[in-house]
Amino acid sequence: MESVQGILAALVSPLENASGIQNATVANSTISQAPMAIPSDIASLITLLFSFSALRDWIKLIVIGGVLETARRSVFSVYARLMNSFFITATFDEDDISFSWMMVWLSEHPTWKTAREVEISTRSLGLDSQATLLPGEEEDVASNSRKLGFLPNVSNTYTLWYKHRWVSVRRLRSEQGYYGHRQETLIISQNSWRHVASRPKRPLKSIVLDPGIKDLLVEDAKDFLGSKPWYHERGIPFRRGYLLYGAPGSGKTSIIHSLAGELGLDVYIISLSRSGLDDSALNEIISDLPERCIALMEDIDAAFHHGLNRDSEDPAESAPGADRNAPPKPAQAAPTTTSKLSLSGLLNALDGVGAQEGRILFATTNKYLALDPALSRPGRMDIHIEFKLASKIQARELYRCFYQPSEDMESEKYDDVPSELLDDVDAETSSQTSDSSDTLVAPSPTLPEPKNGKALLSMMPDHRRRAPKLEREQIGRLAHAFADAVPEREFSMASLQGYLMVYKTRPFDAVKDVRAWVEKERADAARKAKAKAPTPSSPTPESEPEATPTPEAATPTST
Numbered sequence: 133m134e135s136v137q138g139i140l141a142a143l144v145s146p147l148e149n150a151s152g153i154q155n156a157t158v159a160n161s162t163i164s165q166a167p168m169a170i171p172s173d174i175a176s177l178i179t180l181l182f183s184f185s186a187l188r189d190w191i192k193l194i195v196i197g198g199v200l201e202t203a204r205r206s207v208f209s210v211y212a213r214l215m216n217s218f219f220i221t222a223t224f225d226e227d228d229i230s231f232s233w234m235m236v237w238l239s240e241h242p243t244w245k246t247a248r249e250v251e252i253s254t255r256s257l258g259l260d261s262q263a264t265l266l267p268g269e270e271e272d273v274a275s276n277s278r279k280l281g282f283l284p285n286v287s288n289t290y291t292l293w294y295k296h297r298w299v300s301v302r303r304l305r306s307e308q309g310y311y312g313h314r315q316e317t318l319i320i321s322q323n324s325w326r327h328v329a330s331r332p333k334r335p336l337k338s339i340v341l342d343p344g345i346k347d348l349l350v351e352d353a354k355d356f357l358g359s360k361p362w363y364h365e366r367g368i369p370f371r372r373g374y375l376l377y378g379a380p381g382s383g384k385t386s387i388i389h390s391l392a393g394e395l396g397l398d399v400y401i402i403s404l405s406r407s408g409l410d411d412s413a414l415n416e417i418i419s420d421l422p423e424r425c426i427a428l429m430e431d432i433d434a435a436f437h438h439g440l441n442r443d444s445e446d447p448a449e450s451a452p453g454a455d456r457n458a459p460p461k462p463a464q465a466a467p468t469t470t471s472k473l474s475l476s477g478l479l480n481a482l483d484g485v486g487a488q489e490g491r492i493l494f495a496t497t498n499k500y501l502a503l504d505p506a507l508s509r510p511g512r513m514d515i516h517i518e519f520k521l522a523s524k525i526q527a528r529e530l531y532r533c534f535y536q537p538s539e540d541m542e543s544e545k546y547d548d549v550p551s552e553l554l555d556d557v558d559a560e561t562s563s564q565t566s567d568s569s570d571t572l573v574a575p576s577p578t579l580p581e582p583k584n585g586k587a588l589l590s591m592m593p594d595h596r597r598r599a600p601k602l603e604r605e606q607i608g609r610l611a612h613a614f615a616d617a618v619p620e621r622e623f624s625m626a627s628l629q630g631y632l633m634v635y636k637t638r639p640f641d642a643v644k645d646v647r648a649w650v651e652k653e654r655a656d657a658a659r660k661a662k663a664k665a666p667t668p669s670s671p672t673p674e675s676e677p678e679a680t681p682t683p684e685a686a687t688p689t690s691t
């Protein structure tokens with residue numbers, strides 16, 4: 133009872149202290165007539181409250197407001213229904229590639245040139261967009277230094293006239309979290325897939341591998357994609373894994389992208405060394421993979437061996453004959469990893485229910501022996517293929533690829549063929565001698581030490597010049613001469629490609645200078661090795677036998 137009195141006192145006292153009008157009202161109310169009469173039940177309390185004239189006004193206001201709000205909502209809902217019956221609405225999520233397509237399309241629409249509020253963007257949107265150019269920007273196109281595009285501003289609604297129809301465009305960016313992070317940022321951090329780039333299909337023939345490797349990969353992948361019923365009938369998970377290992381710059385990544393183009397599949401790159409990637413996040417992104425795709429895990433060892441850099445690898449590790457059961461070397465025994473990803477997390481992600489049916493997994497590594505056998509076992513990595521340093525055959529075919537005139541490419545006829553060079557090449561190929569001291573082409577040091585800017589410039593390929601047009605037989609002879617000067621399994625294809633790039637339009641010089649280049653590369657490698665060699669005082673790790681380069685072609689190992 134005392135508490136009811138307290139409540140009433142609290143209700144009454146502000147009214148008593150209010151304006152004069154209120155005071156007058158209160159003075160005429162039942163309370164003022166009987167200030168000491170305390171109601172004893174709820175009914176009398178409600179009667180008491182309704183006796184305030186101000187309360188009656190509030191209630192009127194609430195009712196009127198409610199009616200108005202209901203009317204407003206009804207009008208909007210009718211309007212929305214009406215609009216929906218005339219308009220078709222499509223929503224594009226930023227984490228879907230169609231979002232990028234739409235943005236490229238919008239950036240090219242003329243509406244933005246006259247719009248009063250636009251977003252200026254230099255984003256390529258991962259596609260080859262011809263973004264709208266600003267006045268004066270045309271002159272900049274040759275250098276391709278900058279492309280500005282107009283895009284619809286966030287939160288504004290625009291109306292475009294497109295193919296005899298009005299199109300309404302609205303970009304929304306929601307803010308999330310305490311610090312108002314934009315949604316895009318948040319989605320990326322939630323490990324959803326993001327379209328990074330579209331690249332033109334690389335022809336398979338531009339990748340030069342040892343005989344049999346390309347055919348094996350293409351045939352096996354095609355056969356896999358066409359055998360879904362076979363897998364289902366036998367209860368085998370419909371997945372295929374390929375492990376490509378070996379020397380850096382030998383074409384592992386290139387063949388995967390090219391194969392994807394050949395099979396018409398998208399490549400989903402999973403970066404295991406990304407900071408913050410943990411078991412559950414990996415599981416999530418793997419379950420988000422579409423049904424038919426290529427998932428690519430590059431440097432699969434990196435997630436567990438951050439402490440090792442590539443240079444620290446002993447080449448013996450990648451050698452096919454190396455002992456996989458040998459005890460790990462000190463650097464491997466104590467990996468200084470900061471990854472939150474565990475091996476069991478990775479294995480679960482690869483095998484789990486989320487691991488999509490029909491997906492092809494490619495993993496690459498330069499440290500084959502550092503991989504846990506559980507990771508590379510059949511069922512996870514069904515086919516293991518070693519990529520070695522360039523063979524003479526590869527060097528020859530790479531040269532041929534470089535200077536082979538493409539059918540539709542306009543090339544200048546090279547009239548000024550140094551005949552003595554071709555004579556030498558002829559002599560060499562006909563004599564079939566392997567004696568490299570018999571200098572087929574005099575090594576001339578045309579690759580100067582880059583002492584100054586001019587020297588460096590002279591080493592750069594001139595992309596504006598055209599390569600001379602050579603006959604196929606000419607190219608064949610030059611390619612033989614080039615390959616003869618390149619030692620077997622000593623240089624990567626990437627470094628040979630780098631060398632030929634310097635001679636992009638000078639096929640004769642490329643042959644003439646290659647021996648000098650080989651000597652220079654060897655000298656550089658020896659200098660680096662000497663610099664890295666442990667001093668006599670420091671403890672010498674137990675020496676590993678040198679990996680013997682095997683003469684045969686890279687061996688695809690089906691497991």
Ligand SMILES: Nc1ncnc2c1ncn2[C@@H]1O[C@H](COP(=O)(O)OP(=O)(O)OP(=O)(O)O)[C@@H](O)[C@H]1O
Nearest residue numbers: 338339340341380381382383384385386625626629
């Ligand atoms: N076998 C090859 N045929 C043609 N080009 C090659 C070959 N190998 C490498 N290249 C060229 O060298 C570059 C690097 O190749 P790629 O990235 O495929 O090598 P990788 O083996 O994946 O190297 P890493 O192990 O360092 O990732 C590419 O530009 C590619 O064109």
